[in-house]
């Protein structure tokens with residue numbers, strides 16, 4: 001059983017405290033959404049949990065082991081990250097870029113990828129229908145195409161925790177749904193943990209097992225989408241209270257212009 005536990009996590013940029021005691025406990029096979037207004041600390045939270053930023057205080061436990069005691073090599077096998085602002089200015093073609101996902105697993109650096117590594121790369125290419133992109137230069141891909149390649153690289157890496165920071169922000173509705181379907185399928189199939197920062201409440205409602213709303217440096221509400229998507233909670237988090245509709249047991253918000261009835 002894979003697990004991730006965050007206890008009383010605090011982090012500051014200089015004197016500006018952004019995370020003020022975040023608590024979170026996740027089991028495998030779940031996709032958890034982190035939502036909240038711009039600048040509330042969602043990206044900072046992901047980066048601190050992953051150890052990119054050194055926490056002021058608190059604890060992160062991955063499979064019950066303290067993050068501080070996990071070596072960089074071990075960590076790079078365990079976690080995969082799809083960032084909000086990835087530099088796409090990469091000279092590799094897509095196949096070369098995807099193969100980089102196996103680097104944490106390479107046993108003999110002089111030999112490079114072995115048969116097993118190549119099988120994993122090929123399987124993901126097939127599963128995600130990436131065949132037509134392989135010889136394209138990463139730098140020439142559209143933003144949305146690149147986000148799909150990043151998902152492929154994350155699967156190839158076979159991390160047990162996948163962190164995603166607004167991965168569908170550049171995707172059209174069809175590709176966003178496709179991306180999230182594939183993500184959730186993989187999480188359930190391989191019993192992974194998924195943590196996704198996502199602004200679209202309706203997509204979060206459709207795909208996330210749980211939603212965490214962040215405010216004032218903390219997770220102030222956590223629960224199943226249908227229990228937590230409520231007018232008063234949205235008002236508290238965003239200062240905006242949209243109409244909420246329910247369809248097939250899923251809640252959706254209906255944005256309205258301020259002068260509409």
Ligand SMILES: Nc1ncnc2c1ncn2[C@@H]1O[C@H](COP(=O)(O)OP(=O)(O)OP(=O)(O)O)[C@@H](O)[C@H]1O
Pocket residue numbers: 013018036037038039040041042043044045
């Ligand atoms: N490197 C940095 N140095 C100083 N302040 C920073 C830095 N990165 C982020 N901040 C500030 O910390 C706060 C939290 O930023 P963060 O990027 O975590 O927000 P976010 O919730 O991900 O927002 P968004 O929804 O806009 O992506 C913001 O006020 C931001 O301006």
Ligand SMILES: [Mg+2]
Pocket residue numbers: 042043044084165
């Ligand atoms: Mg962010």
